[in-house]
Amino acid sequence: MNWDSILFWVMILLWVIMPAFIAYDEIKERRALAESLKGEEP
Amino acid sequence: MIDLIGLTVSQTSGLSQLIIDIAMYFGAFVIVAMALNFQYGNAGVPNMGCAVQVIAGGFTVSAITTRVTFMVVKAAGVQLKPYSSDYDWVYNNPHNVAVMTNPFLETQTLLGISLLLFSLALALVLGSVIGYIIALPAIRLRSTYLMITLITMADASQIFGRNIPAITGGTLGVFVPNVFAWYLGNRGIVLAVVTLLIGIISFFIFRTMLNSPYGRLMRAIRENDGTVESVGKNVVGIRRNILMFASGITALTGVMWAFYASYVVDNLFMRADWTYWPWLMLILGGPGNNAGTFLGCALIIALRRIILISKWSLEQYLFFPIAYVENILLGVLLIAVIIFRPRGLIPEKLLYIPGINYRKMVTGEAQVDLSDSAKPKAKKSRFKFWGKTEGGESE
Amino acid sequence: MALFPPLWVNAITYSSMITILSIGFTLTYLTAKIPNFAHGTYAGVGIYVVWTLSKIYGFSPYIGFPLSFVIGGIVSLILYVTVIRVITQLGGGAVVLTISTLAIQILLTAMLSIYVFWARGVFGTYGMGFMLKEFDFMIGTYPGIFPMSFLICFVVVILLHILLTRTKTGIAMRATAEDPELASVLGINIDMIQKLSWFLTGGLACLAGAMYPLWFQSYPNSGAMIMTSIMAGSLLGGFDNIYGAIIGGFGVGFSEIVLTAWLQKQLGPWVGRWRPIVPMVILVAVLLFEPRGLTGVYERVKASPIGDRALAMLGKKEE
Numbered sequence: 001m002n003w004d005s006i007l008f009w010v011m012i013l014l015w016v017i018m019p020a021f022i023a024y025d026e027i028k029e030r031r032a033l034a035e036s037l038k039g040e041e042p
Numbered sequence: 043m044i045d046l047i048g049l050t051v052s053q054t055s056g057l058s059q060l061i062i063d064i065a066m067y068f069g070a071f072v073i074v075a076m077a078l079n080f081q082y083g084n085a086g087v088p089n090m091g092c093a094v095q096v097i098a099g100g101f102t103v104s105a106i107t108t109r110v111t112f113m114v115v116k117a118a119g120v121q122l123k124p125y126s127s128d129y130d131w132v133y134n135n136p137h138n139v140a141v142m143t144n145p146f147l148e149t150q151t152l153l154g155i156s157l158l159l160f161s162l163a164l165a166l167v168l169g170s171v172i173g174y175i176i177a178l179p180a181i182r183l184r185s186t187y188l189m190i191t192l193i194t195m196a197d198a199s200q201i202f203g204r205n206i207p208a209i210t211g212g213t214l215g216v217f218v219p220n221v222f223a224w225y226l227g228n229r230g231i232v233l234a235v236v237t238l239l240i241g242i243i244s245f246f247i248f249r250t251m252l253n254s255p256y257g258r259l260m261r262a263i264r265e266n267d268g269t270v271e272s273v274g275k276n277v278v279g280i281r282r283n284i285l286m287f288a289s290g291i292t293a294l295t296g297v298m299w300a301f302y303a304s305y306v307v308d309n310l311f312m313r314a315d316w317t318y319w320p321w322l323m324l325i326l327g328g329p330g331n332n333a334g335t336f337l338g339c340a341l342i343i344a345l346r347r348i349i350l351i352s353k354w355s356l357e358q359y360l361f362f363p364i365a366y367v368e369n370i371l372l373g374v375l376l377i378a379v380i381i382f383r384p385r386g387l388i389p390e391k392l393l394y395i396p397g398i399n400y401r402k403m404v405t406g407e408a409q410v411d412l413s414d415s416a417k418p419k420a421k422k423s424r425f426k427f428w429g430k431t432e433g434g435e436s437e
Numbered sequence: 438m439a440l441f442p443p444l445w446v447n448a449i450t451y452s453s454m455i456t457i458l459s460i461g462f463t464l465t466y467l468t469a470k471i472p473n474f475a476h477g478t479y480a481g482v483g484i485y486v487v488w489t490l491s492k493i494y495g496f497s498p499y500i501g502f503p504l505s506f507v508i509g510g511i512v513s514l515i516l517y518v519t520v521i522r523v524i525t526q527l528g529g530g531a532v533v534l535t536i537s538t539l540a541i542q543i544l545l546t547a548m549l550s551i552y553v554f555w556a557r558g559v560f561g562t563y564g565m566g567f568m569l570k571e572f573d574f575m576i577g578t579y580p581g582i583f584p585m586s587f588l589i590c591f592v593v594v595i596l597l598h599i600l601l602t603r604t605k606t607g608i609a610m611r612a613t614a615e616d617p618e619l620a621s622v623l624g625i626n627i628d629m630i631q632k633l634s635w636f637l638t639g640g641l642a643c644l645a646g647a648m649y650p651l652w653f654q655s656y657p658n659s660g661a662m663i664m665t666s667i668m669a670g671s672l673l674g675g676f677d678n679i680y681g682a683i684i685g686g687f688g689v690g691f692s693e694i695v696l697t698a699w700l701q702k703q704l705g706p707w708v709g710r711w712r713p714i715v716p717m718v719i720l721v722a723v724l725l726f727e728p729r730g731l732t733g734v735y736e737r738v739k740a741s742p743i744g745d746r747a748l749a750m751l752g753k754k755e756e
Contacts, residue, residue, distance in 0.1 A: 004227035007235055008058060014238040015065055018072075018245065019336050025249075026333040026388075033392055088532045090539075179724035187724060189535055190472055190672070194665050198717045205710045318543060321536055362554035366547040373544035380537055381523050 099296020169293025328386020483646025513639020
């Protein structure tokens with residue numbers, strides 16, 4: 001079993017997951033913020 | 043000598059080795075930059091001494107983990123050369139580590155893992171202690187004093203490392219045992235995976251802390267510490283806690299970096315590398331924002347690696363080492379970012395607190411509450427006033 | 438039968454340089470309200486001005502002193518106009534400004550190194566780790582830099598004192614340091630004053646740097662290496678007091694050399710390696726016990742009854 005290549009792809013996966021999650025989180029929060037800040041002005 | 047230590051790169055090609063190297067750099071620096079973002083971006087503590095905490099982690103490995111490993115290995119019956127005196131510690135170290143300890147560790151998976159966890163835990167504790175100590179002289183004073191103290195401490199810790207052979211063998215440096223010896227393939231991959239894992243875990247810890255009431259308290263301190271102090275919060279204590287916690291996390295980087303280099307010497311942790319570059323990443327990406335920190339970190343590391351790769355092709359045209367070009371480029375980049383994009387590439391946003399509706403908080407309920415509590419008094423006084431003056435225009 | 442033992446010659450020469458640099462550091466802090474971490478690197482500029490003049494063109498290094506003052510002032514002025522002023526106008530805080538000075542430090546050091554490599558290619562003189570002792574003149578058994586450095590330090594202090602207390606510009610400078618807004622209301626051109634003070638600090642740092650290779654081995658980053666001593670001197674003096682910086686600079690310089698030598702005699706030669714730690718210890722001790730440095734100590738003594746009487750005896754009592 002070639003652990004090197006498995007771990008290599010695990011590493012790439014981790015490396016991609018982190019920024020992807022952060023980007024997703026950031027966009028979601030920004031959207032939610034914009035939504036809640038826009039609001040219905042009384 | 044390097045082959046003895048366990049850097050077997052035979053099975054991986056040059057390109058994947060480069061990718062592993064970049065991943066390791068990214069993982070290490072993203073932890074430092076994130077911790078810095080936690081301190082400066084969110085709490086306004088200008089920690090100019092990130093290098094100190096990284097050094098604390100690195101020295102933990104060289105001074106304590108190596109000794110503990112020697113003790114364990116000796117108890118297991120391996121014939122080590124003496125290492126108790128300073129002289130023996132430095133000069134028998136290559137033999138002890140490379141010839142005796144590392145082959146023994148190859149068969150001891152559990153020991154290797156527990157040594158790694160031990161050094162990480164110890165670095166977390168020692169990093170926090172160092173954070174407490176360096177905060178001691180100046181945390182009460184103006185941030186200028188804090189910056190001066192911390193930047194001085196980074197130099198001081200290097201001097202300590204250089205002058206006390208028991209820590210890192212003075213100027214010669216010491217080899218550290220390869221705790222990943224049980225993994226027979228490319229050690230760099232495991233290290234990069236572990237470092238990235240630590241990065242992800244610390245990211246989630248920081249994210250949770252920022253989205254908690256404590257995170258709002260931190261931002262309040264950054265914006266106006268006088269107000270926070272006046273409502274009964276211990277600003278100095280909170281600042282110190284933040285510095286200690288972030289110091290502990292930063293020290294983890296030092297541990298991983300020491301294992302990655304498999305060799306610790308004070309010059310491994312230059313102030314320019316470990317203080318200036320994290321700040322550069324933070325300012326470039328935008329302080330107060332984890333996404334910005336990640337972007338800045340990725341950009342700077344990509345830039346540095348590109349310069350490093352093009353080094354061989356470029357250096358024949360240049361009459362000086364390319365490191366100076368890199369310094370000039372990064373310096374100009376930092377100043378340009380400060381001038382043209384003062385809030386970074388991804389500007390900070392308001393804190394989003396899940397479960398709390400801003401619309402209600404800002405416009406709706408809050409006003410209703412205020413008017414409810416204010417009504418009875420207002421009505422009473424207005425009534426009296428009216429009764430006395432018999433007039434309507436009392437607004 | 439030497440009038441000054443070599444140790445004192447060393448200490449006085451070094452302290453004079455540190456004092457001039459500390460005064461400049463304090464002056465920057467007074468007018469710009471930031472610690473300028475690039476201040477030591479200005480000294481590096483001075484080092485290489487003198488190096489160029491003596492090693493390449495064969496002049497005496499002393500001719501380089503006024504020139505390095507002017508060049509250092511111009512470098513500092515350029516940095517102020519292109520970086521510091523722009524960031525201040527954009528509303529950057531003290532931390533951002535300090536980071537930018539850190540960037541300037543690394544930038545300037547890299548430029549100096551490139552200059553050294555360039556000069557090696559063109560003139561064939563290597564400028565890493567050089568000394569200019571052979572270009573110095575001798576007074577008796579003493580090297581000329583010993584009286585000259587002390588003299589220059591003395592003259593700088595006197596001139597600065599006259600500038601700050603007797604001239605209109607100096608008084609405007611002090612007013613700007615106290616309260617920039619009020620000063621601008623009074624019709625002081627703040628920008629002009631800032632430019633003058635940055636020119637002055639850069640020039641002074643470069644002047645001190647020009648003396649450095651006559652006594653120590655010099656590298657492009659040797660200015661940055663004495664930064665800790667400069668900051669310790671400035672902090673010991675109170676950080677916002679130019680006269681304090683004089684005492685602080687001499688205190689740090691002397692303790693770095695005389696104290697280390699004395700401890701070396703008492704405890705053994707291993708103390709010598711710990712010399713760079715001395716200014717750091719001073720810095721931390723000052724911050725721990727009296728953050729306002731000697732200025733704070735002086736004010737505390739003045740406030741206490743014993744100090745009050747002592748000052749009255751010396752005829753220094755106010756009111």
